[in-house]
Structure formats: C-alpha cells, structure tokens
Amino acid sequence: MSRLRAALFPPPNHGSTDQSLGSSFGLTVVAILVQGLSRFGYSILVGRLMGKEALGEVNLVLSLAVFLVLLWPQASGTAAAKFVAMARGRQDPDEHLAAASFTARSAAVGAAVLGAAGAAFTAAVLGLSWGYAVSSGLLVLSLSAYNYTRGLRAGNNQFVTTALWDCISSFTTLSLLLLVLLAGWHWVLLLPLITGYTVFALPAWRRRSRARLAPGRRREILVFTAWGSAHLLAASGLLHLSVVIGRTYDSEEALGLYAAAVSLATPASMLSGAMMTALSPSVARMFAAGHTDELSRQVDAILRTMVTVFLPVFGVGILWAGPVLHVVYGPEWQAAEPLLVILFFAVSATSFNAANARLNGTESWGIKVLAASNGVGLAVGIATILVLGPELGIRASAVGYLVGSLLSALLPLLFVWRLDRLRWGGVLLRILAGYAMVLAGLALLGGEFRVLPALGVTAAFLSIWLLLCARDVRPLLGSLAARLGRARG
Structure with missing residues (x-):
C-alpha cells in the first residue's frame, strides 16, 4: 500500500535525469490508450443506445469544449511540461516549484473565463438545452485541469502516476455513464466525463509556492x-x-x-x-x-x-x-x-x-x-x-x-x-x-x-x-x- 500511495501521490521530482524513453513511451501508451478507449466507449454507448442525433449533440458540445481549452489551458500544461523539465535539467528546485505554481494559476484563470464563454455559447448560439449549457462550462473547467496536470506530471517525469490516474479516471467515467444511461438521465450525459477528468486532475494540482519566478x-x-x-x-x-x-x-x-x-x-x-x-x-x-x-x-x-x-x-x-x-x-x-x-x-x-x-x-x-x-x-x-x-x-x-x-x-x-x-x-x-x-x-x-x-x-x-x-x-x-x-x- 505504501508503494501504491507513493506512485499515486508522488512529491515533485527534482532529479536531473529521466527514465528511459522506451519506458516513458510504454507508460504513456498505456495511459493514453486507457483514456482514449474511455472516450471511444463513450461514443459507442451513446451512439448504440441513443442514436445518431444524440451522438451528434454530445460530440458537438465536446468539440466546443476541446476547442476552447486549446485557447489557453492546454498550452499552460505544455508550458508546465517544458519549464518544469528545464528547471530539472538546470537542477534548480526553487524554479521548479515556482514554475509549477505559476502555470497552475495561469491555467485556472483561462479555464474560468473560457468555461463561462462555453456555457453561454452552447445556450445562445448552438441552441441546446440548459443541461448541455451547464455541462459545457463544467467540461471546459475539468478538461482544462486534466490537460494542465497531464503536462505537469510529464515535466516531472511521473509517467507511472499518469498511467495509474488515467486508469482510475477512465473506470470512473464509464461506470458513471452506465448509471446515467440506465437511469435515463439524458440531460447529464456529459457529467461522467466531467467527473473522470476532475478525478484525474485534483491530486496533481499545484498550490501556491513560496518560491518566486523572476x-x-x-x-x-x-x-x-x-x-x-x-x-x-x-x-x-x-x-x-x-x-x-x-x-x-x-x-x-x-x-x-x-x-x-x-x-x-x-x-x-x-x-x-x-x-x-x-x-x-x-x-x-x-x-x-x-x-x-x-x-x-x-x-x-x-x-x-x-x-x-x-x-x-x-x-x-x-x-x-x-x-x-x-x-x-x-x-x-x-x-x-x-x-x-x-x-x-x-x-x-x-x-x-x-x-x-x-x-x-x-x-x-x-x-x-x-x-x-x-x-x-x-x-x-x-x-x-x-x-x-x-x-x-x-x-x-x-x-x-x-x-x-x-x-x-x-x-x-x-x-x-x-x-x-x-x-x-x-x-x-x-x-x-x-x-x-x-x-x-x-x-x-x-x-x-x-x-x-x-x-x-x-x-x-x-x-x-x-x-x-x-x-x-x-x-x-x-x-x-x-x-x-x-x-x-
């Protein structure tokens, strides 16, 4: 249990070396495969059980959310991966922690603004129901947090941790989706996906650091x-x-x-x-x-x-x-x-x-x-x-x-x-x-x-x-x- 706890909740990695590229690639394949199959299973279940129009609406809201996240939060995750890794290469723990904290704040501000914009656009322009509008805003927030923390973990060379949390997140997503479909709660079709992304992101989110960036x-x-x-x-x-x-x-x-x-x-x-x-x-x-x-x-x-x-x-x-x-x-x-x-x-x-x-x-x-x-x-x-x-x-x-x-x-x-x-x-x-x-x-x-x-x-x-x-x-x-x-x- 102690080894599992250490893998799920590791401290920041200040080391200046990485595990082999082959191991990193293999673990990333597992993580992305699991998360991709979760998204794929989402489409199959909705398409099979609810038909073409429902699948079209779900993917429309998802495409909008993914597009909005591209406007800032996902790049904040890329910045975290780069600048945390560079701080490790320079063996500077203070800059490492400060870079993680600064990119987290940057991602949070962008997610809040874009989440509100997504909800408004879904209701006013796409003309979808209020359930989809609220889901759109929450999906932008959770997907932003997911992409940021994925980049942060990559910068820390924590590929085992990423793979484990992707498995937990995907299991949570598909389990909740089955419950939503069986209960007939079609107005919250995107809530399982929102929950899964949130479960992945929360353990890795960086709090404010005492160290300051120049x-x-x-x-x-x-x-x-x-x-x-x-x-x-x-x-x-x-x-x-x-x-x-x-x-x-x-x-x-x-x-x-x-x-x-x-x-x-x-x-x-x-x-x-x-x-x-x-x-x-x-x-x-x-x-x-x-x-x-x-x-x-x-x-x-x-x-x-x-x-x-x-x-x-x-x-x-x-x-x-x-x-x-x-x-x-x-x-x-x-x-x-x-x-x-x-x-x-x-x-x-x-x-x-x-x-x-x-x-x-x-x-x-x-x-x-x-x-x-x-x-x-x-x-x-x-x-x-x-x-x-x-x-x-x-x-x-x-x-x-x-x-x-x-x-x-x-x-x-x-x-x-x-x-x-x-x-x-x-x-x-x-x-x-x-x-x-x-x-x-x-x-x-x-x-x-x-x-x-x-x-x-x-x-x-x-x-x-x-x-x-x-x-x-x-x-x-x-x-x-x-x-x-x-x-x-």
Whole structure:
C-alpha cells in the first residue's frame, strides 16, 4: 500500500535525469490508450443506445469544449511540461516549484473565463438545452485541469502516476455513464466525463509556492503559452471546428455519421501522441543541459520509428474502414465509411510529429514556427470547408481537415530537416510510397468489400512495407530483444 500511495501521490521530482524513453513511451501508451478507449466507449454507448442525433449533440458540445481549452489551458500544461523539465535539467528546485505554481494559476484563470464563454455559447448560439449549457462550462473547467496536470506530471517525469490516474479516471467515467444511461438521465450525459477528468486532475494540482519566478521567466512562460495556444489551436482546432462548421451544411444525422468517423479515426493517433508526450520533456531537459548532439540523434530516431510503426497502422485502418464501422456501430452506420477513410489519411499525416517536439521544447522561437505552420493549415482547411460545404455537405469537413492536416504536418518537418541537416530524404520518399500503396489497394478492392481480397491486399502492403523499412526495423527488433533478455534475467 505504501508503494501504491507513493506512485499515486508522488512529491515533485527534482532529479536531473529521466527514465528511459522506451519506458516513458510504454507508460504513456498505456495511459493514453486507457483514456482514449474511455472516450471511444463513450461514443459507442451513446451512439448504440441513443442514436445518431444524440451522438451528434454530445460530440458537438465536446468539440466546443476541446476547442476552447486549446485557447489557453492546454498550452499552460505544455508550458508546465517544458519549464518544469528545464528547471530539472538546470537542477534548480526553487524554479521548479515556482514554475509549477505559476502555470497552475495561469491555467485556472483561462479555464474560468473560457468555461463561462462555453456555457453561454452552447445556450445562445448552438441552441441546446440548459443541461448541455451547464455541462459545457463544467467540461471546459475539468478538461482544462486534466490537460494542465497531464503536462505537469510529464515535466516531472511521473509517467507511472499518469498511467495509474488515467486508469482510475477512465473506470470512473464509464461506470458513471452506465448509471446515467440506465437511469435515463439524458440531460447529464456529459457529467461522467466531467467527473473522470476532475478525478484525474485534483491530486496533481499545484498550490501556491513560496518560491518566486523572476519577472523575465514569468514573461517567457506567458509568451510561450500564448504562442503555444496559437500552435495548438491551429494544429488541433481544425478537427473540432470542422464538426461545428459542418453542422451548418448538413443534417443532424449526417453530423452523427461524421461524429462516428471522428471517434474511430482519432484513437488511431494515440500512439504518436504518446511518443510526443514522452519525448517533449526529454527534449527540453537535454536542451537545457546543453546536450544538443544527443537531442538531434534522438529526434531523428523517433521520426524513423514513427514512420515505420504508425503508417502501416493507419494503412490497415483505411483498407478495413468499412468492416470496422460495421462491427463497432452496426450496418446502419456504413454511410460513414468515406468520411472515415479521409479522416484516417488526415490523422496519419499529423502522426509523424518528432519535428514538433524539437521545435516545441528547445529555442524560444520554435513555438512560433509551429504556430505559423499550423496557422497556414488552419486557414486553408477552413477555407476548403467553406468553399466545398454547399456542394459536399459534411464530407467537406473531412476534406478540409485533410488539406489542413497535410500542411500543418509538412511545414515543421521541412523546417527541422533543413535546420538540423538531418538525412530525411529517404524517410519522406518512404512515406509517399506507403500512401501510394494504400491508394492502390483501395483501387484494387473497389466499392464492395470482400474479405479474401482485402486480406491479400493487406498482406501484400505489410510485406512490401517491411522490406522498405528493413534498415530501421532491425535496430527496433534488436532493442526489443535486448529488453526481453534483461526482463528474463
């Protein structure tokens, strides 16, 4: 019990070293997988038991809340992860505690303002019931606290703690959701999610510290948070805006189909999100300690690993999009298949994000490059939705998200490739070859899904991909074999 208590309620970590990136990544995968499955289960239960319109309303409020959190609180969590990790790299416990306290206050102020705005917007503009309006405001508050404390724990290198609290939070969320559905309390459908996020956040929230940050450091954190908000808004806001804008061009049923596609496509990005979460504090600590050569080698290795592992995951998802929809939601949701295919392509483009960690965690201007790159993607994506919306309806939202995602992913990668003189030409060619194989597979399979041809195309795709990635697969297998050997020993 004492070990469990220490894992659940650890003190601030002032150490200047981190656990291995592999361990951090594995624990983050567990944490994000559990939380992602909770959100996924939410969509399945609501969609199965209450239908397309209810799922559309729930995801509309959730998309609004996530979008508002991007405006400041989530970037406060990113700032906590960076500046706490940098204080650890400089071995400065006072700055460590002061940075955690200052970012907590920053996140709290932003959450309060945005929570009130969310409740008002839900009632006055979206025209939903008062239950949804109140839930919207509370969801902004709880989701803000969740994102901030997740960043703080990452900065402290407390990945075991994060995984444990994600499991507790997810269990709480789904248990309460079942009670709400069985009781028929449809007006509080979002309350279980709000409670789960709150349970995760409360034990880690930083209280006021006696240590004070220098005015220059406070200004640096606020500037970073502002630019980080612009970056996150541009990078992640497009998906949530596509839901809100798409509602103006199509029916509630079509919005429900799009919500189902979003719920299936976004969990596939959990692995890359886990890698980004595990990598970013390590990058910031190495940069603060002056280990720039090691930093470049790690960013290069991580990109190669992401491409090798994640592209085939999305490729298989694209080839089997129809059966996935049929199994998860049922045959009446089959019309969402084209939307899911487009979203899989879009989300896969954002998954090769090692360059983002390099820019986010090092020089102060790096976050500005990310914000500008993602701003271009956001503007072009929204313009695409607005132009194509009258003709394509909800499908324009998926196409706009795809176009914006491609730009947002490509520009930072090209910048870091040029900046650090990395050998990424072959990696980019491999990405293009992978996408070309997936498109060729879709063309061969045609409009009607058949199991045996799909199995053959999938096996051929994975075999060719393994040959293309043989140079990067061998080190991965060697590292895995070494870990297994140490575990047995």
